[in-house]
Amino acid sequence: MAAVQRISCSVCQVSYNQSYWHQHLFSNAHKSAVRARGLEEGALFQDGIILHTTSENIAYDVLFAPTSEFTAAAAQESLSESADVSATIESFFQHFEAGIKKRIREALTLHGAVKVNGSLSIILRKLDIDGNILHMNKSLRTKSEMILCGTELDDWVRELVRTLLTKYENMPEKGSNWSLSHIVDFELHISKFLPLRGSSFIPLPPLLYSSPASDNSEKSCN
Numbered sequence: 001m002a003a004v005q006r007i008s009c010s011v012c013q014v015s016y017n018q019s020y021w022h023q024h025l026f027s028n029a030h031k032s033a034v035r036a037r038g039l040e041e042g043a044l045f046q047d048g049i050i051l052h053t054t055s056e057n058i059a060y061d062v063l064f065a066p067t068s069e070f071t072a073a074a075a076q077e078s079l080s081e082s083a084d085v086s087a088t089i090e091s092f093f094q095h096f097e098a099g100i101k102k103r104i105r106e107a108l109t110l111h112g113a114v115k116v117n118g119s120l121s122i123i124l125r126k127l128d129i130d131g132n133i134l135h136m137n138k139s140l141r142t143k144s145e146m147i148l149c150g151t152e153l154d155d156w157v158r159e160l161v162r163t164l165l166t167k168y169e170n171m172p173e174k175g176s177n178w179s180l181s182h183i184v185d186f187e188l189h190i191s192k193f194l195p196l197r198g199s200s201f202i203p204l205p206p207l208l209y210s211s212p213a214s215d216n217s218e219k220s221c222n
């Protein structure tokens with residue numbers, strides 16, 4: 001049996017068994033540590049903060065966290081009954097779209113093909129029978145998808161937003177009157193695409209089959 005690999009978190013200064021690694025990256029403790037460091041270093045949240053890079057440089061995880069003013073404005077909006085959740089989620093991604101595409105392009109330049117998934121952390125709210133406001137954390141996660149040089153990132157981001165909205169609408173909490181209070185952050189997990197040994201066929205995303213390349217469209221990498 002192979003030795004259990006341990007990965008050490010450079011931010012938290014703690015090492016973890018590989019199987020707990022993603023759990024650690026998703027933990028609030030790790031994210032707060034990263035955010036604190038990002039603030040210290042004056043990092044631009046717009047470009048996303050690197051949560052972690054593996055030693056082999058095959059993957060990285062990026063956190064897109066709004067500034068507190070952005071969150072406060074969104075929370076204020078959602079206090080009204082007519083709060084438009086899709087507008088809130090769409091404006092969040094409009095704010096971070098350039099950063100998200102930049103980070104994916106960086107990874108594509110290194111690896112040519114990557115697998116990407118995301119996790120949107122949100123806070124839900126509802127009133128209890130005594131009129132108190134209750135809050136709850138929730139994560140909306142997307143499945144891992146392959147992105148290649150040539151994938152239209154604009155379309156990919158649009159599809160990502162649509163998927164997250166659908167997940168929000170279908171979450172079981174909606175049935176018990178929970179609704180969006182505000183968005184905490186968005187984590188982007190990017191890893192190198194490793195084809196299985198012996199397999200030479202790499203499927204292309206449908207867009208490459210269906211749409212002719214246009215000269216003025218934005219390419220993910222060269």
Ligand SMILES: [Zn+2]
Pocket residue numbers: 009010011012013024029030033
């Ligand atoms: Zn950590």
